């Protein structure tokens with residue numbers, strides 16, 4: 001019993017009889033009684049129990065509900081509504097080409113049709129259940145029976161409705177007594193009003209009218225003018241008071257509204273304008289042999305500095321001339337055009353080529369500990385994925401690529417190849433390779449600042465040197481530690497070898 005209980009009203013004896021109710025003490029006697037009520041031909045009877053009793057509807061002869069059919073019908077109406085709606089909107093009233101698909105297309109309509117099917121079916125189920133049960137209902141005469149409260153607690157009730165054709169008060173009473181019911185009681189219609197209480201209706205009306213207020217306000221504002229500023233629910237920084245350049249402020253000790261730059265700030269337009277530093281090439285020397293290339297390089301640097309590395313700008317400044325500053329894309333797999341794509345770059349494509357570019361032979365950065373550490377960090381971030389932490393070309397990207405692209409993959413170069421050493425491959429050229437990429441390797445000009453690129457150059461040199469360094473290259477203070485490590489490692493290796501040998505012998509015997 002989920003219907004809310006109202007306190008029993010005084011029952012007027014003149015009231016019409018609503019029915020007769022009897023109590024039963026256990027489920028089996030209730031079920032047996034139900035069956036006999038059904039067999040006696042009663043159709044308007046009801047049983048009440050504190051918990052669901054299986055088979056009781058059958059015992060009472062209650063027919064299965066028609067609710068599923070209502071739900072099915074509503075679902076079907078939902079499907080048809082959705083299809084009709086979409087066919088009208090998308091196929092007839094407002095045709096709109098989407099990916100060249102037909103205007104009337106079933107697959108595209110399925111999601112909406114599905115949604116409306118569910119929506120209609122669930123509403124029909126919900127409100128259909130209400131209608132079939134005669135809800136909403138604020139009171140039921142049977143609540144006037146003082147004992148009936150126990151239906152939700154520990155007792156079972158059987159009710160014979162006066163509306164049944166076979167019903168007569170005395171007959172029903174004796175029949176229930178016959179069935180073993182206790183406390184047989186006649187239930188009279190109660191006096192409680194059948195309609196919805198007034199205060200509820202008024203409350204509902206008020207609620208609805210209040211909910212219209214915001215909409216009305218908005219509607220009014222659309223047709224009237226106002227001089228007051230618009231309402232800002234979230235002002236955020238819309239009204240932050242900004243100071244102009246020469247104004248004063250009491251906020252800062254120096255009284256100026258405008259803050260001076262943090263010492264060391266480099267404005268975007270004021271980046272290191274040393275063109276050699278930005279290109280890795282002695283441009284003055286290059287200008288004597290290849291002036292157009294210098295022009296292109298300058299345009300490239302300019303675009304880097306001004307718009308943060310927009311290659312298009314460089315190309316635009318270079319209108320008409322073929323060579324682009326982006327080599328990676330030109331690198332084709334036919335191998336022949338490798339030299340064309342070499343940005344070493346920006347060399348006009350021509351035959352098997354001797355590199356005559358006057359590369360900077362020395363790193364313009366001072367080789368301090370800080371620079372090397374910075375280079376190490378940036379190498380770890382940008383290069384090690386392909387070239388490996390120690391530069392031998394076996395980074396994680398390479399390892400995976402070997403597995404999945406084995407035939408088409410160009411492995412990253414081993415940076416310890418002699419052709420990449422300083423005498424064969426000047427610092428400036430290495431800088432240019434990092435900046436512009438080479439053949440299959442992309443350039444990192446856009447990601448890594450010029451200073452960091454030079455730091456990487458310095459670190460690559462250190463890496464190369466580290467591969468065949470002798471103890472004499474190490475600062476004296478650290479030699480002892482390294483020697484100790486070496487002897488430790490040697491001892492460990494010898495021990496392992498001896499163990500392996502012993503094992504081998506053991507297994508052979």
Ligand code: HEC
Nearest residue numbers: 382383385386410411412413433434438439440441444456
């Ligand atoms: C996406 C992978 C990848 C990354 C990251 C990468 N490289 Fe490479 N690098 C390559 C490949 C591949 C080659 C070989 C290109 C070819 O032969 O087509 C190469 C070649 C090189 C070469 C040899 C150039 C030559 O002229 O033969 C150098 C030097 C080099 N890389 C340095 C670096 C440095 C320094 C970094 C970090 C800024 C770096 N690479 C980052 C893939 C990469």
